[in-house]
Amino acid sequence: MFLVPVLLLIFLALPGPGGRETGAAPGGGISGTVSDGRGPVAGVRVRIQGAKDFVVSDAAGGFAIRDVPAGKPVRVSAWKDGWYCALARDVKAPREGLRIRMIRYQINDNAKYEWIPPVGKDGCSSCHNASLIAMSLEDAHLKSAVNPRFLTMYAGTDTKGNKSPPTRYAPGTGAWNTSLLPQRPDPAGPYYGPGFVQDFPDTAGNCSACHVPGTSLSGNIDPRSVRGADRYGVHCDFCHKVADVHLDPVTRMPFRDVPGVRAMSVRRPFTNDPDRPQLFFGTFEDDNVPEEDTNLPLLKESRYCAPCHFGVFWDTVVYNSYGEWLKSPYADPKSGRAKTCQECHMPSPAIHKGKALTNVAPGKGGIDRDPDAIHSHNMTVGPEILRNSLSMSAAARRKDGRLAVTVELHNDRTGHHVPTDTPLRHLILLVEARDRRGKPLRQVDGAVLPEWCGQAKGRQGHYGGRPGKAYAKLLKERWTEVVPASAYWKHTDLVSDNRLAAFARDASSFAFNPPSKGRATVTVTLLYRRAFIGLMEQKGWDVPDIVMARWSRAVN
Structure with a gap:
């Protein structure tokens, strides 16, 4: 295998x-x-x-x-x-x-095939290295069907199961006076954040095409209904059955109306075929199990990732990390900077608990290999990769009777925008200046963080109105004018996008009244936040901010 x-x-x-x-x-x-x-x-x-x-x-x-x-x-x-x-x-x-x-592998797909789960008696773990399995189980792809943020957004609930009421509708105005348009939630009633089910109760939607692709080959399904191996979302067996990805030959992008698994050719085997009882696509040309395994060059190409890393709802491109990469020097073989998605997100050697993997199936026919031939199976975007995604530089000095602070961010290490994909993600650049007693100094120039960074004064994580800058792709709900929009499956319009593209720089300046006595301390912190704090509080998500960079200096 x-x-x-x-x-x-x-x-x-x-x-x-x-x-x-x-x-x-x-x-x-x-x-x-x-x-x-x-x-x-x-x-x-x-x-x-x-x-x-x-x-x-x-x-x-x-x-x-x-x-x-x-x-x-x-x-x-x-x-x-x-x-x-x-x-x-x-x-x-x-x-x-x-x-x-030599035996040609099949070119048809068996819709009656039962997926192999990652773990269990007959699962992938029965042959593969325990570290390889553990690494895979830590990856967000294998959690995509049960991710509480995904499920509570789909069902319109909080993490305790409290459910928001159905979306309200009322006649529009002007050219829309004959249409029923969605309204904002009733401020007098209970509300636990948006939900796809509240907005579109009569359809399953296409969320499962990416979150539970193995069970969505024959049509969209309610992701809350999945069982068996599909509880692992984008699981091992599914990924090893993807034979091809279909993109627009002109734009080299996915087709807008063909999301996720719809843009993939999948080859589930006919297990009663004596010559072709199984099929696993991988990247070894010299695998151990004839009539089961084969190398697939597609697996080393970024386009393998494209169908689920580009999403259009109605007429708005909501997320597009693949397209961002495609427009960057990382996608140009002649740039001298070319890198695929896999080279960054699945680096080699595969290190698990400080040890490099050398055999993917020890005792099951596997052989010892060069560690550089085996790549990481944990693609989760965690603190380590985030801290290595861009560079931050800062300076502070007294100038013209002020305490002047300058900060520059440089996306010098990432092949797509930072942050990318779901527009719930954003960066918060927090700038603080304090006197020798720790009292905040008054800001006299420069940007302040927007209200959607949290308006509750004194509450943990609420930074709205404080010195700093936010980096995000902001959408607005077309009919309710809610900004920032979290329910991006509705009609939305782009308000702004100041995220950092590959190799882009952004500089910002701030000024404070200096202390009358003693020195000042300036601290600059760059935070990665997975969702807007108001939404996280509605849903009950406990997702701490990740510190991507921090700089601190004393200024006399």
Whole structure:
């Protein structure tokens, strides 16, 4: 069996250091032919399992691997795009006439296939490294179906199960006087935040196309109804069954009306097929389980991520981390800065609890590999990756009778906007200046944080009106004019977007009245907040801010 989707180093099938095309049978090596039962197969990459170098079968299916130690049993692996990996075990050099049989993997999808869960007796954990499984279970993709923020937004509840009333409607005005338009919640009644169900009670919506894709292949479903392996959301078995992703050939973007799994070709196997009982797409060309596993080059491409990292509701692009990457130098192979999504979010080696993984299936046919061939399976955007996503610099000094502070943010390390995807996310740049006794100094110039950063004076996390700046993509509900809009499945319009694109810089200045005596202390803090604080309090989400950067200096 294969890993959860990973990016592994793929060596090009070109003559030279990586591979060579040959059909000759050298002495002291292993030679033979590759066929599919109907004839020879050319262009197959053949290697000793675990080796970086390979040879390429010629037009007659012939191959020859030189310099193989004599008498030592080895495994000979073969792979070509569109075929299962093939494996010949216990081959000893010198050997001529080795025959390797290739089998094409299926091109149809079995809708009756039952997904394999990540854990359990017959789950992925029955073969794979425990660290690999633990790492995967920590990842947000495997929690996408049960994420409390997702479910409470879908159901219109708080975390205790209290439910907001259905959306109210009333006749519009002007050109809309014959239409019933959504209204703001009744301020006199209970309210636990927005919910898709309240706005569209007669449809399941398309949320499941990304959050529970495995059970949404035949249509949208209510994500609260999922069972079995689909409780793990974007789970291992699903990701390993994605054969292709369909994008607009002109824009290279997903089609606006084809979200998530709708833009994917999935290959669920027919388990009663003796030649093709299973199919796992992965990134090893020399895997251990013939007629089950194969390498899929797509898994190293950013477009694999595109269908669920671009979302349009009505006529508004709500989230678009894939498109942001596509417009950046990271997507340009000629820029000298090119990187795929996987290179940043699934880096190698895969480190779990301080130890690098070297074998993905120990005791189950797996082999020890170069740690750089195995990549992280925890793509969750946590504190470590956030703190490494951009740079912050600051300076403070007395100037013209004021305490002047300058701050610059530079997105020098991230291939998309910071923050990205759901517009609930935002950055809060908090600037504080205090005298020697810790008393705040009065601000006389510069921006202050908006009301939606929290208006309750003295309450933890409420920073509205304090010196600083917020970075966010702000939407407004079209009919109710609620800003910032959290229910982005409604009609919304873009109000502003000052997030930091790849390599963008933003500078801001602030000024304070200096203390009459002694020195001042200036502290600049950059916070990452996953949702607007008013929404978090309505829903009961306990999601602390993440400190991305902090700077502090004493100014005499």
